[in-house]
Amino acid sequence: MANKYIGLTIGPLYKTMTRVRATRELWxxxxxxxxxxxxxxxxxxxxxxxIIPYTKDKTIFEKGQExxxxxxxxxxxxxxxxxxxxENIKREVLHDLAEEISNIISEKSTGRIQQFLDRYxxxxxxxxxxxxxxxxxxxxxxxxxxxxxxxxxxxxxxEKNYLLDLFDKTNKSFLMEDAYGIKNHRxxxxxxxxxxxxxxxxxxxxxxxxEIDTDIYEQLKKINGDNFKQYHKYIAIVQAxxxxxxxxxxxxxxxxxxxxxxxxxxxxSKEAHEKITKYGGITIFAGGDDLLFFAPVVYGEKNxxxxxDDLAKEFASRFxxxxxxxxxxxxxxxxxxKYPMGESLESAANLLSNKAKDKEMEKNxxxxxxxxxxxxxxxxxxxxxxxxxxxxxxxxxxxDDQQMLTSLIHKLGxxxxxxxxxxxxxxxxxxxxxxxxxxxxxxxxxxxxxxTAKLIxxxxxxxKRKEKKEIIFSVLRLKKFLEGGE
Amino acid sequence: xxxxxxxxxxxxxxxxxxxxxxGDGKNVNYFAKSNPFPQQTTVxxxxxxxxxxxxxxxxxxxxxxxxxxxxxxxELIGEKSFQxxxxxxxxxxxxxxxxxxxxxxxxxxxxxLDTGLRFxxxxxxxxxxxxxxxxxxxAVGFKxxxxxxxxxxSTINSNKMFDEIFSEFIKVGNAKxxxxxxxxxxxxxxxxxMRKNYSFAFFADLDFELTSSIxxxxxxxxxxxxxxxxxxxxxxxxxxxxxxKDKITLLSDALVDEDIYxxxxxxxxEVLDFKTIKMEEGRYKKRNSKxxxxxxxxxxxxxxxxxxxxxxxxxxxxxxxxxxxxxx
Numbered sequence: 001m002a003n004k005y006i007g008l009t010i011g012p013l014y015k016t017m018t019r020v021r022a023t024r025e026l027w028x029x030x031x032x033x034x035x036x037x038x039x040x041x042x043x044x045x046x047x048x049x050x051i052i053p054y055t056k057d058k059t060i061f062e063k064g065q066e067x068x069x070x071x072x073x074x075x076x077x078x079x080x081x082x083x084x085x086x087e088n089i090k091r092e093v094l095h096d097l098a099e100e101i102s103n104i105i106s107e108k109s110t111g112r113i114q115q116f117l118d119r120y121x122x123x124x125x126x127x128x129x130x131x132x133x134x135x136x137x138x139x140x141x142x143x144x145x146x147x148x149x150x151x152x153x154x155x156x157x158x159e160k161n162y163l164l165d166l167f168d169k170t171n172k173s174f175l176m177e178d179a180y181g182i183k184n185h186r187x188x189x190x191x192x193x194x195x196x197x198x199x200x201x202x203x204x205x206x207x208x209x210x211e212i213d214t215d216i217y218e219q220l221k222k223i224n225g226d227n228f229k230q231y232h233k234y235i236a237i238v239q240a241x242x243x244x245x246x247x248x249x250x251x252x253x254x255x256x257x258x259x260x261x262x263x264x265x266x267x268x269s270k271e272a273h274e275k276i277t278k279y280g281g282i283t284i285f286a287g288g289d290d291l292l293f294f295a296p297v298v299y300g301e302k303n304x305x306x307x308x309d310d311l312a313k314e315f316a317s318r319f320x321x322x323x324x325x326x327x328x329x330x331x332x333x334x335x336x337x338k339y340p341m342g343e344s345l346e347s348a349a350n351l352l353s354n355k356a357k358d359k360e361m362e363k364n365x366x367x368x369x370x371x372x373x374x375x376x377x378x379x380x381x382x383x384x385x386x387x388x389x390x391x392x393x394x395x396x397x398x399x400d401d402q403q404m405l406t407s408l409i410h411k412l413g414x415x416x417x418x419x420x421x422x423x424x425x426x427x428x429x430x431x432x433x434x435x436x437x438x439x440x441x442x443x444x445x446x447x448x449x450x451x452t453a454k455l456i457x458x459x460x461x462x463x464k465r466k467e468k469k470e471i472i473f474s475v476l477r478l479k480k481f482l483e484g485g486e
Numbered sequence: 487x488x489x490x491x492x493x494x495x496x497x498x499x500x501x502x503x504x505x506x507x508x509g510d511g512k513n514v515n516y517f518a519k520s521n522p523f524p525q526q527t528t529v530x531x532x533x534x535x536x537x538x539x540x541x542x543x544x545x546x547x548x549x550x551x552x553x554x555x556x557x558x559x560x561e562l563i564g565e566k567s568f569q570x571x572x573x574x575x576x577x578x579x580x581x582x583x584x585x586x587x588x589x590x591x592x593x594x595x596x597x598x599l600d601t602g603l604r605f606x607x608x609x610x611x612x613x614x615x616x617x618x619x620x621x622x623x624x625a626v627g628f629k630x631x632x633x634x635x636x637x638x639x640s641t642i643n644s645n646k647m648f649d650e651i652f653s654e655f656i657k658v659g660n661a662k663x664x665x666x667x668x669x670x671x672x673x674x675x676x677x678x679x680m681r682k683n684y685s686f687a688f689f690a691d692l693d694f695e696l697t698s699s700i701x702x703x704x705x706x707x708x709x710x711x712x713x714x715x716x717x718x719x720x721x722x723x724x725x726x727x728x729x730x731k732d733k734i735t736l737l738s739d740a741l742v743d744e745d746i747y748x749x750x751x752x753x754x755x756e757v758l759d760f761k762t763i764k765m766e767e768g769r770y771k772k773r774n775s776k777x778x779x780x781x782x783x784x785x786x787x788x789x790x791x792x793x794x795x796x797x798x799x800x801x802x803x804x805x806x807x808x809x810x811x812x813x814x
Contacts, residue, residue, distance in 0.1 A: 087614060119744065126622045128611035144611070144622050146630040150599075151615055151623075154757040154778040156744055375658030375674070 001131065004078040005051070006086060007141035008125035009149055010036060013072055014349070016163065018342040022209060023235075023282070023294060024187035025167040026341040030285045030292065031175050032163070034068025036093060036121070041074060043089045049077040051134050051141075053287070054262035064181030067273050067283040069266075071290070075141045083127045090123050100174045105165040113162050120163065122153040134258035135249045188282065190337045191216035195232035196280035196296045198224045213337060229484030231297040233337050233373070236281075236304045239348040240311065240330040242289030243363035251324045264318040265289055272311055279307045289315075289326070292345075297334055303482055304332060305396055308366055312384060327364035327384070329356040336373040347371070355381045360464050370481060378474040381465065388458035395455050396479050400448040404441065405480040408452055409473065411436060416469055423460035423468065429453050452476065487580060487693050491717040493588055494529075495685035497700070499655040499677035500708035502528060519676040522652050523585055524703055525760070526738070526809040527568045529688060532703045533579060534563040536712070537694055562694070570741070570777075574804050583689035583721030584738030584782065584809040587638055587651060590683050594638035594646060595725055596783035598735045599754040601637070603627045605733075605787050607751065616747040623752035623787075641724055652678050677708075686710075688809065689721045726814045734786045734796060738812040739779045746799050749792040755784040779810075 010033055017029045041050070042061060052075050053060070060069050076082075098114035107113060126144050130137045170176055176185045191213040192200070200223065203215040221228045242265075252258050269286035276283045279302060281295030291311070297304055308330050315328040331351030333344045347369055355367035358381075366389075367381040382389040412419060415436070422428035433453050442449060455475060459468050480486075501520040538544040541562050545551050551559065559565075564576040587594040607621040615623075636648045655677040680686075690696075701712045725737055739758060747753060760777040788796055805811045 083612060087618070124613070124615045126611055126613035128608065128622060142630075144608075144613075144624060147623065147625045147628060148613060148615060150625055150628065150755070151747065151750075151753045152755045152757050153616075153747075154744060154755075154780065156741065156777055158776045158778065371674075 002129045003137075004127055004129050005075055005137050005141055006078040006082055006125060006127045007073065007075040007145050008040070008086060008123065009073045009145040011072065011122040011149065012153070018346050019164065020167055020342050021340045022168075023190045023193065023341055024170040025164075026294075026345065027187060027282065027284050028167040028170040028173070028175050029163075031068045031179060032166075033072055034070040034285065034287065035175060035178060036097065037070035037072065037074065039093045039096070040086075040089050041070070043092065044076065044082075044085070051075040051077070051137055051258070052262065054259070054266040056259070056263070057266060060266075063178050066179050066277075068179075068285045069269060069287050071287040073142070073145060075137065078127055083125075086125055090125075094118060094121070101162055101166050104169050104173050105162060107160070107162055107165070116160070116162050119153075119155050120161075122149070124148040124151075133252075134255045135252050138249065138258070139246075189213055189216060190235060191220070193280070193282060193294050194235040194296050194337050195220050195228075197299050198227065198232060210338075229298075230486055231481060231484060234297050234334050234370075235337055235344075236295045236297055236332055236334045237341070237344045237348045238291070238293050238295060238304070238308060238330060238332050239345070239352045240291040240308070240328050241352055241357075242315070243327045243329050243357065244324070245289055245326045248319070248322055248324045248326045251322070261322070264322075268315055268318050271314055275307065275310060275314065281307070289328075291328075292348075298482060303396065304334070305366070305368075305393065308332060309384075309393060312364075312366075329363050330366045331356055332366065332368040334368070334370045336371070338373075339371065351379075351381075355379075362464070368478075370478060372481075372486075374486070376477075378477045380471045380474040380478070383464065386458075386462045386464075388455065388462045391451065391455040391458040392475055395448075395451040395475060396482055398447060398451065400445065400479070400483060402480055402483045402485040404445040404448055405476060405483065405485065407441075408437075408448070409476045409480070412452075412476070413473070419456060419469060419472075423456050426457050429457050487691055488695070489717050489720065490690045490692060490696060491687065491715045491719065492690055492696075493685045493687045493713040494701070494703070494710040495713070496680050497709040497711055499657075499679045500710070501675065501677050501704055501706040502708075503705040518674075520678050520704075521758070522648075522678050524686065526582060526584065528703055529585060530568060530576065530579070530582060530808050532701050533582070533690065533692075533696075534567075534576065536699065536701055537562050537578060537692075537696070540697060540699070541694070568804075568808060570804070572804065574807070576808075578692055578694040579690070580693060581689075581691040581807050582809040584812050585686050585688045586721075586725070588685055588687035590685075592640040592642060592644055593687060593724060594640045594644075594651075595737055596781075597637045597639040597645065598785050599756065599783050600625070600733075600735075600785045601639070603754070605752060615752075616744075619751070621751075625754065650681065651684050652680060655679050677706075685713075689717070689719070721812070726812070729814045731790060731793075732787060734788070734793075734800075734813050736780055736782050736784045736786075736811075736813050738782050738810055740782075740784075740800060740811040740813070741777060741779045741802070741805055742799050742811070746786070746796060749788060749795045749799070751787045751789060753784065753786045755786075756781040 013033055017026060020026050020029050038061060052073060053071055094117045095114055098110045098117055101113050102108050102110050126148060128141065128144060130140045166173060171186050172184060177183050189212055198220050200216060200220055203212055203219060205212060252261065265288055272291055273283045273286050276293045276295065279295060280299040281293050283293045285292040295304055295307060312328045316325060319325040329352060331348040333347040333351060335344050351367040351369055356365040357363050361381060361383050364385055365381055365383045369379040371377050382392055422432060430453060433449055437449050456472055459472055463471060502524045538559060543555055543558050543562065562577045563579065568574055604626040606624045606626050608624055609621045611622040612620050613622045638646045638651060657675045657677060696714050698714045699712055701710050702708065703710060741760065757778050758781050760779045786796060800811050800813055802811055
């Protein structure tokens with residue numbers, strides 16, 4: 001039987017988020033979209049049947065969730081005058097938002113702010129009759145919304161971007177209050193996220209952010225001595241996304257199955273946020289199958305790759321009972337703390353879409369990039385189901401000596417043509433290492449040498465990409481970086 | 487008045503500043519990315535300077551210009567750089583076409599964004615974008631995981647992808663000041679280069695005998711070889727053809743009011759930032775507000791009765807004279 005459904009989409013997410021520099025601004029530039037969607041959904045009649053998002057768990061509407069949980073779209077079963085209602089609700093929510101913003105920034109005219117918000121936010125919606133179950137509705141309405149989004153809104157002459165003013169004052173804003181349930185919750189300084197595991201004593205917070213971060217680092221070095229490592233000056237921004245969810249949805253039999261899928265995704269979002277927080281990271285967005293967060297490179301006994309691996313396993317475990325299980329692909333961008341956050345986000349997004357989800361990698365992959373302050377840059381990509389990924393994870397999990405790593409990188413670089421020839425042959429590689437790494441200091445570090453040999457062999461035999469040697473060197477450089485090296 | 491076909495071939499990686507270039511003072515950007523195309527105003531600025539040089543008027547410092555020099559300058563290139571919402575006079579420069587790409591044999595413009603797609607209206611539904619409509623506009627053939635085409639098409643329908651013409655070049659540097667913290671002033675800059683045989687090209691109507699030379703453009707003074715040839719042809723003759731009655735395709739970037747969408751059934755568009763530095767009496771003046779333009783290749787669909795309104799909104803002599811707001 002055919003019913004009417006309304007779908008709505010909000011933007012421009014990417015453009016807003018890539019315009020900002022500071023971590024609190026990046027968080028706010030994402031949260032505001034979730035906030036607007038929450039407010040609109042709240043105003044729709046109680047008892048409205050939503051296809052997306054999953055609204056059965058009412059905690060989603062409560063303050064204090066800490067992270068944006070609402071996706072940038074909703075779809076619901078429409079009654080007669082709902083189409084006109086959505087237009088009114090949109091206007092009311094933007095008006096209320098303008099009022100809240102006027103309480104925070106220097107511009108006090110709600111009218112002027114609302115006029116800007118009307119021009120800036122791209123909120124499009126459609127109503128259509130669709131025959132079938134939730135999965136058919138989900139597909140059809142999403143296809144319509146994908147098309148509508150191709151008409152990109154623009155502002156001919158931008159006098160003042162009130163949203164950037166709001167994001168600058170995130171800590172005093174209603175966004176922070178909504179997320180954390182208390183007023184004046186301070187978003188952590190980037191230095192504090194990057195060096196979460198270290199001790200610090202507090203600094204003069206009346207200075208500019210850049211100066212505060214510099215002061216924090218001076219103090220961290222003084223108090224923590226040798227425990228202060230180079231990676232404490234770097235931060236990871238991670239974007240993850242479900243693979244082949246469309247295929248999973250196609251196999252669903254009825255609306256209950258669809259709801260179970262939505263619930264599984266919702267539960268994953270909440271669990272992911274907990275794991276990220278426990279690790280010392282800050283979740284920016286967790287909704288549907290999308291995840292975006294900052295995290296320190298290393299936290300205690302774990303590093304960012306282990307967190308990402310945990311999240312991927314957690315995601316997969318939620319779909320054990322489904323006939324077609326989706327997987328999670330991830331882009332990890334590690335940069336110096338002064339690097340503009342908007343650029344890091346672009347890199348992470350690019351790693352996710354163009355490397356991890358590349359046809360060659362067959363998804364279920366992690367793609368990473370480390371942008372050193374010196375200008376050196378290295379990257380790698382692994383499919384999580386492949387043997388080379390297993391060797392990669394074993395290698396970077398164990399603590400090892402930095403100097404041995406330097407020696408390994410140097411010697412392997414010297415013999416790179418040999419490695420090219422013998423990399424795929426387990427015996428020859430083993431013999432190579434036995435011949436060239438047979439001094440006393442090598443024997444003391446047998447673990448790292450054996451792991452490297454296994455990695456080389458696995459990459460040459462399994463890696464789908466052509467640049468096998470580059471990946472091996474990238475991993476060794478990454479390993480050295482994770483050990484605190486330059 | 488002479489019509490010229492002018493090619494600009496990069497001699498080194500080039501940088502055309504976008505919105506996200508290095509700032510000044512407090513908000514210095516760590517990472518600046520070039521736009522692949524120069525702004526029309528950048529090309530105009532280059533030509534104005536080059537005419538002064540070839541007219542033997544050019545001086546390094548404003549203070550070196552005599553009263554006579556300033557009179558000659560006004561005659562050759564006008565008094566001010568491009569002003570939005572004003573009448574502009576650039577002396578001997580009458581008209582510039584939009585910049586396009588040449589490989590020596592063929593000439594390319596950006597492929598329209600609806601390449602490979604078909605526009606339909608589902609009349610069994612309704613939608614609200616910039617206005618409410620009794621239909622749902624739909625781009626048949628669009629798959630969300632792909633992006634809209636970023637390719638170029640020639641006058642004889644050859645197709646080139648962006649990466650076949652442009653490649654990236656990243657420069658990292660550390661402008662360390664030894665007196666300050668050693669960690670300061672690191673930057674990363676993304677330049678573009680063009681692959682072999684490719685260059686930028688444009689038509690210019692000038693009341694001046696321009697000759698080929700080496701020129702410098704953009705914030706980084708990127709160097710180009712400028713080849714100048716007389717021509718009887720024009721941009722309009724080359725590219726403004728195959729117009730369809732129910733859609734307009736932008737052949738250049740366009741500055742228009744947002745209300746243009748109210749006259750459309752639907753639009754496939756991309757947007758870019760536009761900012762100018764005011765140049766007066768040899769001095770840079772403070773930038774005023776920022777603008778957003780519709781990118782070349784954007785397509786507007788409309789009912790026949792709205793066509794005239796849309797054309798009126800696009801037609802702006804000041805902009806069209808320097809190669810903006812050109813469409814078919």
